[in-house]
Amino acid sequence: MTTLNPAASSIAARWREADAPAAPESYLQAARRRFMKHRVGQVAFGVLALLVLSAIFAPILTTYDPIVGTPADRLKGIGSAGHFLGTDEQGRDMLTRLLYGGRLSLIAGIVPVLIATVIGTALGSFSGYVKGWVAALIMRAMDMLYAFPTVLLAIAVSASLGPGLTNVIIAMTVVYIAPLARVAESATRRVVVAEYIEAARLTGAGTPKILLTQVLANIFSPIFVYASGLVGLSIVIAASLSFLGLGVKPPAPEWGFMLNSLRGTIYVNPWVAALPGFFIFLTSISFNMLADAIRDSLDVRG
Amino acid sequence: MAVHVPQRSTTTNVPPALAPGEPLLKVRGLTTRFPTKSGWLTAVNQVSFDLAPGRVLGVLGESGSGKSAMLRTILGLQPPTAQIEGEVILNGRDLVAMSPAERSAIRGSWVSMVFQDPMTALDPVFSVEQQLVETIRRHSDLSKKDAVDRAMELLTLVQIPSPERRLKAYPFELSGGMRQRVVIALALVSNPTLLLADEPTTALDVTVQARVLDLFRDLKERLGMAVIFVTHDLAVAAEIADEIAVMYAGRIVEQGTVPDIVRSTAHPYTRGLLEANVRPGQLTRPEAIPGAPPNLAKLPPGCSFAPRCSVAEDRCWESLPDLVTLTNTHSARCVRVARG
Amino acid sequence: MTTLSVETDPLVAVVDGDAGRPPLLEVRNVSKSFPVRLSPFKKGYVSAVDGLSFTVKHGTTVGIVGESGCGKSTAARLILGLIDIDNGDVLFEGRNVKAQRESPQTPDDRRELRRNMQMVFQDPHSALNPRASIGEIISFPMKVHGFSKEEQQERTQWLLEQVGLHANHASYYPHQMSGGQRQRVNIARALALSPRLVVCDEAVSALDKSVQAQVLNLLKDLQAELGLTYLFISHDLNVVQYMSDEVLVMYLGQAVEMTDSARLYAKPLHPYTQALLASTPRLDDADGPVAPPLEGELPSPLDPPSGCRFRTRCPYAMEVCAQERPLLVEAADGHRVACHLYVEGSVEMRATSPALAVSAS
């Protein structure tokens, strides 16, 4: 809008310059800027980065074997010489097993959420946009799955599939699809009533094109926020499954399973026995705090 | 329609009698600021005016002009983070200096408010009766049964057809116009001396608006209350008000009687609004005001309207013009108007 | 206000005259009702648009005016094909927009037809994708229609200039612009494919009065410059009258009166139009509306009144109004009204019932 003001005094000119809108900043740039100011989120991110890196580089960080122990070194306490975090009931170094254990625990916690996010978003955004009986059928099935308690469903599915990492991942993916599809569907429903969707339809663009170019970017935030919050819970659920013996096969190290096998030693060496749980807790709370920080940065109410 | 005008006897909180000639409401230097990331946002900026009993002041302004913020400040509805300065003297008592508890007792009794959107102003999970009765009982010591009778009376007063049926209804069962009447009834519970109306007809259709405006006129006549009627529509303000205050960027830029504002317009912004408004039967181009209202957190130096003003001069940018008195009813905040 | 560049839209040849061509848009007896679930076992139908017919000539503006629930927005969406029509036809330059069994259209044909009709939306917030830059928003329709990258860029710049924005605005996001600027973007996007017909659905209703005039003037200038045809929908009588050559008044899904805008204001025939005019607040006489405001409530569209839908609130209602639906009759040349008070060829009300006599006195 050109404002042709006869009195283009220097004050006016200076003010206009200062009043010119700030440099264009996209939504994601704004979110990144807000995250950069979020201290809790950054601490959580740092802790997680440390956990992930130490799981990846475990062989460099420790010289002990995670599977074969020294029976003579059984049940050493925290701070023992050579075993900073003590040893377990088979004389294996706890620090080593905790570092290696992070690999399976993190994979089992994160991978199902990732897969379920992709499938759930596809199902949910399709159902929310297209409507009709196919969509209704999908969403009713999702409602039924959702109605079932998460942990019980995960136990039921993974018990029927048998133990093993892959089966645990499959079971948990199945469990997470329903809530993610519901979030995606309700976000899509909110987006499709917007006038810019009608504007896109007026151009003659087909459904897939509209879903990809107009809908997806706008349902991204609530889905991302929900999924990142789910990871924290997923870490705990994955650990619960292996705690119950449904996860990885021994003797591979995994936090939930370690907690289970150390249960018998709580009267002998209590604080070592509690260590794997602390790692599960640390990972989970970091993910939850990161999720809250992401939600604040993306400015999604929740 | 014969309507029983309710007596004030049920009200516990009676305002003290006013000395003759004394204005009912005196607002002096009222300023409201909100903290934002980019500094203080001044929503209401040094607003002063008087309002006599039984008069209607139309406050005209566009979105972001501070007109709603001013009403909320008068009523003490601003969040605790807001910084408020100045005086709001109603019946000799300063509402700004009052304790929150005192203010809460006065809200809904001496002074009450009607909101813009009747669709969201009523609590959706309480019936009309529940919402009326709790308000009546808050401001009187009526028994529950008497309060229900009074609620019926109020619904009749605001001309709701078959009030006994509407009393049991939930807000979603009523049309927009009907809901706005319920909101008005809620405001009339204890015969306020001052009624604040925040764009009460903006969300309504024209034909419904005409009837609600009629109702306002009728109620004002009968109950003798003073009204501050906020609107963005110059024609509505001209229809309902005795006087009009034009707000821009948080400040009153022009104030006067309806003929003062409509016929002897003094401020370039008011003139701009008059010319931008498409009138019935108009065939010539409306004259647009260039640009958009300023950001309240980053006001220009001097006159806030200078950036959009076609007759702005250097001095407009240098300092804020005073509110110049033109006649005893008319004043304007512009360097170009001469003292009359 | 920006003056428009002299060059016209390079994508279209300027339309000249109406010589023997069919009207740009012809709406024939179009109806639509929406199913609503009243209870798990009961379904009802909301009659949103009922038997709507009108034509829009090349280069003119037809205004549709009416209050909320009168079906004006539904009518716009039916014409644009955003909603399927139950009954009736929409003809664009004589070609039926709906695929006919006897002359099946290819999807490309339909796309070509569609591209000629675009819309300017009401809400400057919801009309622009908040995650896309202004440049992306304006070029999206061109991308769908296979314009090259350079063409897209060039035309986006041109469009921004046309609507009085700066080329730099292409990299802005909607939330960084004011309401008036967003509405300009909205208009630029509607013009991206050089449509012949632009439907403006409450295009200025959400804007401040001082900004509203900017957008109205812009629309008028663009029409003169690019030879556009408008269907201008609004609840604001004054604005519709200023913008339109012809005005259609709707009540509860039906057209009640249609004529050129000067005549509508000079002599409104239908009682509803009269009430609408009388209810509009006026600056000129501060004494309030001249006629008593309309009584009663808008009837439920689930169960519209029999005969004339306005009869429940009409001060002149007669027995016949409940029994027969009034048809649009030509009361005077180019002035059509759907009311039992009028007969073909006369703009005077018939005095037929005592109720009428009382009201008229």
Add this chain to the structure above:
Amino acid sequence: MAMVILRRLGMAIPTLLGVSLLIWLLLSILPGDPLVGLLPQDATPQDRVDLEIAMGLDRPLPVRYVAWMGDVLRGDFGYSPFRRRDVSELIATAWKNTAVLAAVSAGFGLSIGLLAGTVAGVYRGRWIDRVVTSFSIVGLSVPSFWIAILLLIVFSAELKILPAGGRADFSDGLFNYAKYLVMPVFAGSLITIAITARVARASIVETYQAEFVELLRAKGLREWQVLLHVGKNAISPVLTTRSPLGIWQWCRPPRCSSP
């Protein structure tokens, strides 16, 4: 309210049917082999076929589902080859303690969570809000089985004031009975508290922003009266976003409470 509860209970039946059908379908589609754990390491393919026939796994899926459903309706839940006992027998020995534990945990968790969430929502931004918010994020992240072990270590192994396992009867006195419940209820309800508090807080905060709240204040209502209105509006999302099987809500991921 009673109608709502009745409707939700009524909906539980088709839901359970649907869920059972869905899980059956899933199990037939998904990879994995339920027999792996039952067969010895050196089993021959013939052993496997024999076991399949013995367990009826050779029949087509619909037949198996209908047979299973018929058994369930007659109260026969089948036989657990892992535990080597009838499922109904397993349920019979466990249901009473489980029910008491679940009911007490859910009741405790819901009420504390609602209370904490409401207080945090009313005093949002104040220190009490920060305490509740921090506590609920801890509660959300802590594995209940780990909390159980920590409780055992502290109260049973170190301090020796609470029993590590077993149970008491009502005849032992309420105090003794409660002693056995304290640790499991606390461990089990932590996540319920956390989730309920988060959802309740979000709902309260959102409701306070509704326009009708301003009208309530403009009417001169006292703050506690305003809270009554807000509470009544805020409670339904907290309760209805949970499924018909409300008691088990603690095992479910928190619902995205954005509108």
